[in-house]
Amino acid sequence: MTTSPSPATPDKTLSRDLASGALALAIAEIAEDAARLILPYWRSDTAVETKSDDSPVTQADRAAEALILERLAALYPGVQTVAEEAVAESGAPAQAEDWFWLIDPLDGTKGFVRGGEAFTVNIALIHAGRPVAGVVTAPATATTWRTDAPGQGAFRRQFGEQQEGEAHSGAEWRPIKVRDRPAEGMALLSHSVTDEEAARLAARHGCTRWQGTDSSLKFCLIAEGRFDAYPRSGPTSEWDTAAGQAVLEAAGGRVLADDGQPLSYGKPRFLNGPFVAMGG
Known part of the structure; x- marks a missing residue:
């Protein structure tokens, strides 16, 4: 039984x-x-x-x-x-x-x-x-x-x-699994940022090109080796990132907060600060 x-x-x-x-x-x-x-x-x-x-x-x-x-x-x-x-x-x-x-x-x-x-x-x-x-x-x-x-x-x-x-x-x-970083990396950015900010964020993380998309799909596209980084400067809620982070880390990637440590959960009001999700 x-x-x-x-x-x-x-x-x-x-x-x-x-x-x-x-x-x-x-x-x-x-x-x-x-x-x-x-x-x-x-x-x-x-x-x-x-x-x-x-x-x-x-x-x-x-x-x-x-x-x-x-x-x-x-x-x-x-x-x-x-x-x-x-x-x-x-x-x-x-x-x-x-x-x-x-x-x-x-x-x-x-x-x-x-x-x-x-x-x-x-x-x-x-x-x-x-x-x-x-x-x-x-x-x-x-x-x-x-x-x-x-x-x-x-x-x-x-x-x-x-x-x-x-x-x-x-x-x-x-x-x-994530891919090794190519010579010209490709970033994914939120549609909420301006083109100027997107270009700046992409370049900061070694990417010469970028594309906008919505939702936690960004984590998964990096996890399957199609893109290289997802930098985020604006606030997000923890439920926006947790599942995607779990998948990306399991595929060999990382999600780091501004202090260089893995993005953690259970923070006050369940809010995230800036972070970057990365592949290889």
């Missing part, structure tokens, strides 16, 4: 499933189910509301977050969750616990509303301030990137459509 993990010992359950790789596979399935839920709202004139920080939110954000929270609670009860829309409505927790989830159910909502493809679902597990597992799913392209057991690399797959009651379907998971 199968029993659910005990809420009294979430650390033991998480440690076991993290070490075996089962946790990353489980949260990949959750992220892909959230992606399937989001897609009917895409390019459908879904209503857009404005949150207190002037960022947009849609029913797709809220529905995806509800699904993720419900599924994580069923698998790992008793583990703290820090999710974007819950924080927007009720405020951030006063402090982070030793283990906690960081969730962005729809990263890149502005692009999603415009009908662009660069929006993602992000789920990351944090332990002692570090992202130890993460999944990023791009619903528009049916692509998922994930970590594995610690030290076992990062993987990508295309996931298929799923009918109600069917098992999860998708292509085989394939390993990814």
Whole structure:
């Protein structure tokens, strides 16, 4: 008989499933189910509301977050969750616990509303301030990137459509890794920066060319060896970066804060300062 993990010992359950790789596979399935839920709202004139920080939110954000929270609670009860829309409505927790989830159910909502493809679902597990597992799913392209057991690399797959009651379907998971820095590196930048600032940031990190894109997709494109750096000077929330950082680090890359140390989590108000994500 199968029993659910005990809420009294979430650390033991998480440690076991993290070490075996089962946790990353489980949260990949959750992220892909959230992606399937989001897609009917895409390019459908879904209503857009404005949150207190002037960022947009849609029913797709809220529905995806509800699904993720419900599924994580069923698998790992008793583990703290820090999710974007819950924080927007009720405020951030006063402090982070030793283990906690960081969730962005729809990263890149502005692009999603415009009908662009660069929006993602992000789920990351944090332990002692570090992202130890993460999944990023791009619903528009049916692509998922994930970590594995610690030290076992990062993987990508295309996931298929799923009918109600069917098992999860998708292509085989394939390993990814960062590339060695070429002579003329290519940077990815947020669309929120000016061309002048983008060129400056790219050059600062040894890149002669740059391209703008939305969401945590930037981390994943570096992780699979297509780009070389993603410098960020403006503020971000921890749920924007944690899953992408987990994937990139598993693929051999780095995400460093201004002090040269790996970007950490559980900071006051769950906010990041400047950082740079790098490949080889």
